[in-house]
Amino acid sequence: MNLRQLHYFRVLAKDEHITQAAAKLNITQPSLSHAISELEKELGTYLFEKQGRNIRLTKYGRFYLDYVNRALDELEKGEKNLRELINPSSGRVDLSFIYTLGPHFVPKMIEAFSSQEEYKNISFSFSQGNTKNILQNLKDEKCDLAFCSMVENEPDIDFVPIVEQEIVVIVPPNHPLAVYDQIDLCQTAEFPFVYFNKESGIRPIIDSLFMKAGITPTITCEVEEDNTMAGLVSVNYGIAIMPRIHSLKDYNVKVLSIEKPAHQRFIYIASVKNRYLSPATCQFRNFAISYAKENFLSKGNVLHE
The missing domain is CATH 1.10.10.10 (Winged helix-like DNA-binding domain superfamily/Winged helix DNA-binding domain)
Structure with a gap:
């Protein structure tokens, strides 16, 4: 039959x-x-x-x-x-991204993309999570593209840097370190930390920073999401290292730049190598890479979400 x-x-x-x-x-x-x-x-x-x-x-x-x-x-x-x-002019893109990019970066990227006449009828579905879960969803074809951290030993994933994101220390306003605007990470050695859990894509970067500084941090608790971390710091549950996200202004914390050790933290657009992507998805991926190159990477701008 x-x-x-x-x-x-x-x-x-x-x-x-x-x-x-x-x-x-x-x-x-x-x-x-x-x-x-x-x-x-x-x-x-x-x-x-x-x-x-x-x-x-x-x-x-x-x-x-x-x-x-x-x-x-x-x-x-x-x-x-x-x-x-x-359809390249009216298809759909399934996009996933880490929590920190939700308030501003992703909406601005979508706005810039959709404002182009040839892309205005392309639609999106969105999901959020930590990098580990997002990459698994990417492999399981639950999303087409992802904005996330880069993870080592992922040979099937293509990571392209999109933007550099600043990492900062946050402390309660009455904390001894609050008198500074920028610090050497060594100055944090005696204080307990609210820390990202092992599922987080930024965890290896923070671990590396402490290794460079020769510090083993005292961890009071581990969390998955940035706003929870900021909330706990605001009630003096510990201090934290995290991306400089836009919503930090809404919390009662002091933001300190990290002067030493030197570091870089990039956000990547990730896709599965050698997997078919629809024309609409390819167009958004190419646009995102080009947009980031013009507005961030080529100008040395650091994302302050």
């Missing part, structure tokens, strides 16, 4: 006339008769019976036609929706 036979069956069932149905299908009458005969053999029953010079559906043919109509209608609907989904 194949789709061609089912299509022939539906046309013939509608016309109940071999000559007319063959003409509509642009095939010969013997070809149509053979296709229907093969379908009947496979199903083990007659779908049509002769009525004078014409034919009509048997009761089994009428029974089967309901299922064929539903199946072919769904396939046609699926084809139509798929074509719309992959």
Whole structure:
């Protein structure tokens, strides 16, 4: 059984006339008769019976036609929706990103992209998470592209740097370190930290900073998300190292730049190597790389989310 036979069956069932149905299908009458005969053999029953010079559906043919109509209608609907989904001017991009990029970076990127006339009808679905979960979703095809940290030993993922994100220390306003605007990380050695958990993409960078400074931090608790970290610091539960996100202004904390050790933290656009991307997804990926190069990387700007 194949789709061609089912299509022939539906046309013939509608016309109940071999000559007319063959003409509509642009095939010969013997070809149509053979296709229907093969379908009947496979199903083990007659779908049509002769009525004078014409034919009509048997009761089994009428029974089967309901299922064929539903199946072919769904396939046609699926084809139509798929074509719309992959249409380069009106497709959809499934984008995932780390929490810190939600308030400003991603909306601004989408705004810049959608303001282009040729992209205005491309739609998006969004999801957020930590880098580890996002990369797993990428591999599982739950998203097409991701803005996240780079992770070592991920040979199937293509990481392209998009923007550098500043890392800072935050402390309560009454903390001994609050008198400074910038510090050497060594100055934090005696204080307990609210720390990112091991699922976070920024955790290895922070671990590396402490190794460079020769410090083993005292960790009071581990969290997944930046705003929770800022909230805990604001109530004096510890100090923290985190990206300079826009919402820090809403918390009762002092933000300190890290003078030493030297460090860099990039946000990447990630995709699975050698996996097909729809035209709309390719267009957004290319736009994001170009936009970041023009507005961030080439100008040495650091993202203050």
